[in-house]
Amino acid sequence: MAIPPQRLLLLLVLSLIGSGCENSKPVVPRLIGTEKISYLYGFGDHGIRLPYKAQVVGSAACAECHPGECEAQHTHHMAQTGSAILKDSRDRFFSEKMVSLPYKKIEGLHGDPGAYRVADDGVWLEMQSEGEKQNRAKADIAFGSRSFTMLSVEDGRRLRELPVSYSAVKQCWFQTPGQPAGTFGKLNSVQHSEHCLSCHASFISWENDRLNVAESQFGVSCERCHGPGSAHIDAALEGNENLKIYNAGRLSPDKQVQFCSQCHRQPGELNPRDVMNLTGELARHAGAGLMLSKCFTESPPESTISCLDCHNPHINSEEEDLVSPNRYNASCLRCHENPAADHTTVDLGVDSDCVACHMQTGDYGHGLMEFTSHWIRNPGEAKPLGSAQEREVYDAIADAYRTLLDDPRVGSERKAIAATSLAEVLVMTERPVEGMQQLKRAIALDPQNPLAFERRAAVYRMLGRNEDAIADYSRAIELEPTSAALYMGRAAICLEIGKRDAASRDLTQAQDLLSSDDPRQKQIGKMLRQINR
Numbered sequence: 001m002a003i004p005p006q007r008l009l010l011l012l013v014l015s016l017i018g019s020g021c022e023n024s025k026p027v028v029p030r031l032i033g034t035e036k037i038s039y040l041y042g043f044g045d046h047g048i049r050l051p052y053k054a055q056v057v058g059s060a061a062c063a064e065c066h067p068g069e070c071e072a073q074h075t076h077h078m079a080q081t082g083s084a085i086l087k088d089s090r091d092r093f094f095s096e097k098m099v100s101l102p103y104k105k106i107e108g109l110h111g112d113p114g115a116y117r118v119a120d121d122g123v124w125l126e127m128q129s130e131g132e133k134q135n136r137a138k139a140d141i142a143f144g145s146r147s148f149t150m151l152s153v154e155d156g157r158r159l160r161e162l163p164v165s166y167s168a169v170k171q172c173w174f175q176t177p178g179q180p181a182g183t184f185g186k187l188n189s190v191q192h193s194e195h196c197l198s199c200h201a202s203f204i205s206w207e208n209d210r211l212n213v214a215e216s217q218f219g220v221s222c223e224r225c226h227g228p229g230s231a232h233i234d235a236a237l238e239g240n241e242n243l244k245i246y247n248a249g250r251l252s253p254d255k256q257v258q259f260c261s262q263c264h265r266q267p268g269e270l271n272p273r274d275v276m277n278l279t280g281e282l283a284r285h286a287g288a289g290l291m292l293s294k295c296f297t298e299s300p301p302e303s304t305i306s307c308l309d310c311h312n313p314h315i316n317s318e319e320e321d322l323v324s325p326n327r328y329n330a331s332c333l334r335c336h337e338n339p340a341a342d343h344t345t346v347d348l349g350v351d352s353d354c355v356a357c358h359m360q361t362g363d364y365g366h367g368l369m370e371f372t373s374h375w376i377r378n379p380g381e382a383k384p385l386g387s388a389q390e391r392e393v394y395d396a397i398a399d400a401y402r403t404l405l406d407d408p409r410v411g412s413e414r415k416a417i418a419a420t421s422l423a424e425v426l427v428m429t430e431r432p433v434e435g436m437q438q439l440k441r442a443i444a445l446d447p448q449n450p451l452a453f454e455r456r457a458a459v460y461r462m463l464g465r466n467e468d469a470i471a472d473y474s475r476a477i478e479l480e481p482t483s484a485a486l487y488m489g490r491a492a493i494c495l496e497i498g499k500r501d502a503a504s505r506d507l508t509q510a511q512d513l514l515s516s517d518d519p520r521q522k523q524i525g526k527m528l529r530q531i532n533r
Contacts, residue, residue: 054231082200082218156210199263253306261287268400276385283362289374416446
C-alpha cells in the first residue's frame with residue numbers, strides 16, 4: 001500500500017523536530033525472538049488492554065499536532081521524575097557546582113555513605129572499603145524531579161538505590177532514607193525494580209534480559225497516559241472519527257482517581273500504621289489520601305472528587321496557580337455550596353482557603369521536602385488510631401488490601417506485602433486467627449519477605465507461643481541482618497522467658513546497628529540495665 005502524501009510529510013517533519021519534547025525522541029518498539037523486547041508501561045500486558053493495535057512513536061510525534069500540551073508536559077515534574085544518567089545529560093545531576101554542594105547529616109542515620117565522582121566512563125558513587133563489602137557503584141538512573149535518588153542497574157534487571165541523594169529544594173546532598181544499615185544502598189528484587197520503573201519510566205527496552213538504559217524512555221511521557229500513538233496518527237491522517245487514543249479525562253471521576261493512583265498509590269499499597277498515624281508517607285502519596293477522604297468515598301462514583309478537579313496533568317501546579325488560583329476552592333464549592341453554614345466555630349472570610357485548613361502539609365524526607373496530604377480532613381481532627389473513626393478506617397483499608405490481593409496483574413511480592421498489612425489490620429481489630437492465615441499466605445507468596453516473619457512473630461508472642469516467635473524473628477534476621485528492630489524484638493521475648501544472655505547479645509547487636517542519636521538507644525540501655533541488675 002502506498003504511503004499517503006500527508007504521512008510522508010509528517011514523517012519528514014518528525015525527523016527534523018529538534019525542540020519541544022526533545023528528550024522524548026521517537027521510539028520504535030522491538031520484539032526480535034527472545035533477545036530484544038520493549039514495552040510501554042500501563043498498557044497491554046502491563047495494564048489497560050486497548051481495542052486496537054498500536055506502537056509507541058515517542059512524544060516528539062505528539063508535538064506535531066499538540067505543540068502546546070507537549071511543550072508544557074516536557075517541563076512537568078512527572079515528565080522529569082525519571083532520567084537516564086548519560087554523558088550528554090549528567091550535568092543536570094552532577095555539574096561541578098552541584099558536586100561541590102554540602103552534605104546534610106540526617107538524624108538517626110549513620111555510617112559513611114560515600115561521594116560521587118565524575119569520570120569518563122560514567123558517574124560513580126564510592127565509599128571507603130570495609131573488608132569484602134561493595135564500595136563502588138555506577139549511577140545509571142535518577143528518580144525524582146525536585147529531589148533525586150540515584151540508582152545503579154545490577155544483574156541486568158535489579159535496581160540498587162544508592163545511599164546518597166540530592167535535594168534541589170535545599171541545594172544539598174543527603175543520605176537516602178530507608179537504607180538498610182551497614183549496606184551499600186538498597187538492592188531491590190526484580191519484581192520491585194519493575195514496579196519502581198513503572199512509575200518513573202514510560203517505555204523500557206530490554207536486551208538479552210538486561211535493561212538498556214540508553215534506549216529506554218524515563219519519566220512520564222504522553223504515551224504513558226494516552227497509550228501507544230501510532231494508530232492515533234494513522235487515524236488522524238485518514239480523517240477517521242475513531243481517533244484511537246486513550247483519554248483518561250473521559251473516565252468517570254472514580255476511575256480517573258484509580259488511573260492516577262497507578263503511580264500516586266492506593267490505600268492498599270500503604271502500611272496500615274502510616275494510615276492510622278497520618279505519617280508523612282501518607283502525605284507523600286496523594287492518590288491513597290484522596291481515596292480515603294469522605295469527599296471521595298461518600299460521593300456517587302460518577303460525580304465524586306477527582307484529581308482533574310484541581311490538577312491539569314500537562315501543567316505543574318505552581319504554574320497553574322498563576323492562571324487559576326481559585327480552582328481549589330471552586331472544586332470544594334461544587335458540593336459545599338454554603339460553606340459558612342458548615343463552619344460553626346470558624347468565621348470564613350472572602351479569602352478563606354479550603355486547602356490550607358483541610359489538606360495539611362506533612363514532612364517526608366527528613367526536613368528536605370514537604371507534601372500536601374490529600375486525605376481531606378478537618379483541622380485538628382484526631383488521628384484515626386484511637387479515635388471514634390478507627391474501626392471505620394480499618395475496614396476501609398482492609399477492603400483495599402483484599403482488592404489488591406485479588407488483582408491478577410499484581411505480582412507475588414506486592415501481594416505478600418498486602419497480605420501482611422491485612423494481617424496487621426485483622427490482629428488490631430481482634431481477629432488474630434484470620435490474621436495468622438494472612439501471614440501464612442504472605443510467607444507462601446514471598447518467603448524472602450522479613451516483614452511477614454516479624455509480624456507473625458508478634459502474633460505468636462501474643463498467643464504465648466514464644467519459641468515459635470523466636471524462630472520467626474531468627475528467620476527475619478537471616479533475611480535482614482541489619483535491622484536493629486528485629487534484634488530488639490527477639491531480645492524482648494528472650495528477656496521475658498529468662499534467656500538473659502541471648503537478650504543481651506541481641507541488644508548489643510542492635511546498639512551497634514543504630515546511630516548514637518537514634519532515640520531507640522535509650523530503650524536499649526534501659527533493657528540492658530534490667531538484665532544486668
